[in-house]
Amino acid sequence: MRPLPIPLHTARDTYRLCISRIRDDGLQQRLAGLEDDVADAAADFDTAVRATILHTLDPAAFRPGTVEDHVELLKNYTQRMAKAAAPARPVYDELRTSPPRCPLCDHRDVTTLDHHLPKSIFALLAVAPTNLIPACSDCNKTKSDTAPGCAEEQTLHPYFDDLGDVQWLGAQVVEQTPAFLTFFVTTPPGWAGLLAARVRYHFDVFGLAALYGAQASTFIGGIQGSARRQHMLGGAAAVRDFLEDLACSWEEGATIGPNHWTPVALRALASSDWFCSEGCIAP
Helix, strand or coil, rough: HHHHHHHHCCCCHHHHHCCCCCCCCCHHHHHHHHHHHHHHHHHHHHHHHHHHHHCCHHHHHHHCCCHHHHHHHHHHHCCCCCCCCCCCCHHHHHHHHCCCCCCCCCCCCEEEEECCCCCCCCCCCCCCCHEEEEEHHHHHHCCCCCCCCCCCCCCCEEEEEECCCCCEEEEEEEECCCCCCEECCCCCCCCCHHHHHHHHHHHCCHHHHHHHHHHHHHHHHHHHHHHHHHHHHHHHHHHHHHHHHHHHHHHHCCCCCCCCHHHHHHHHHHHHHHHCHHHHHHH
16 A cells, blocks of 8 residues: 555566576576566566556466476575575565565565465566565465456555555544544545555455554554543643644654554544544543
8 A cells, every 4th residue: 555666676687596596507597498488477467567457367378387397486486585595585685675664554564575466376476576565474464375356356566556645545433432443445536446446455355444443443542641631621622633733743754644544543533523522531
């Protein structure tokens, strides 16, 4: 849900690094013979993801001709890139440490790389940098080895999808004690139907409503004392001003945008007459 710059490393150069220390001359020559296939597969992937047609790609075109080569392509990632001290580990580390937070959920810390198209099905993309997205372990596990079955099921790709500064994340206060929030995707004016469907699908696949709701509940508990004191000083209006000021303060941070759950939660609380007058002072 957070855009990232396209990696500078190419699939060809990364692949060359991966196979550079193979001591078996026959194996290295065999894998070197797949270099053009890897580069072509990465180019086809980039074109398809930009056009939102990943679902049209034939997995057979992204597999080598033999099972043995398929196994070696997967080893390029697990043993020659992701493993400590592997020849392509510097590329892995650079990709993994590029964002401040997981771009898929915009909340948790990055701990791994997620294959946008699974390497088990699209082996020629196993070490293609544009297919490797820095992610938290939860998002990586949640997405699992799945590929889109239609355009609407193409989850957002941080290197190619930039939703801009328009707010699409909404929240609503549930008027009960203790108060909590439900999060959902809104459709800003000008959004095409496909984009809206993809954002909603991404939101559902990664379980962001539950994630943001749980975090917001803890957050509300943390600010309720301050809100209660504001209510004692100036009533509901003072609480609303306090919440709006907090929202602005969060958005002023360099890494927080209009669709981070925190300012969205604060503005939802500020717009709730019930929370500002009653919910904030409930025991």
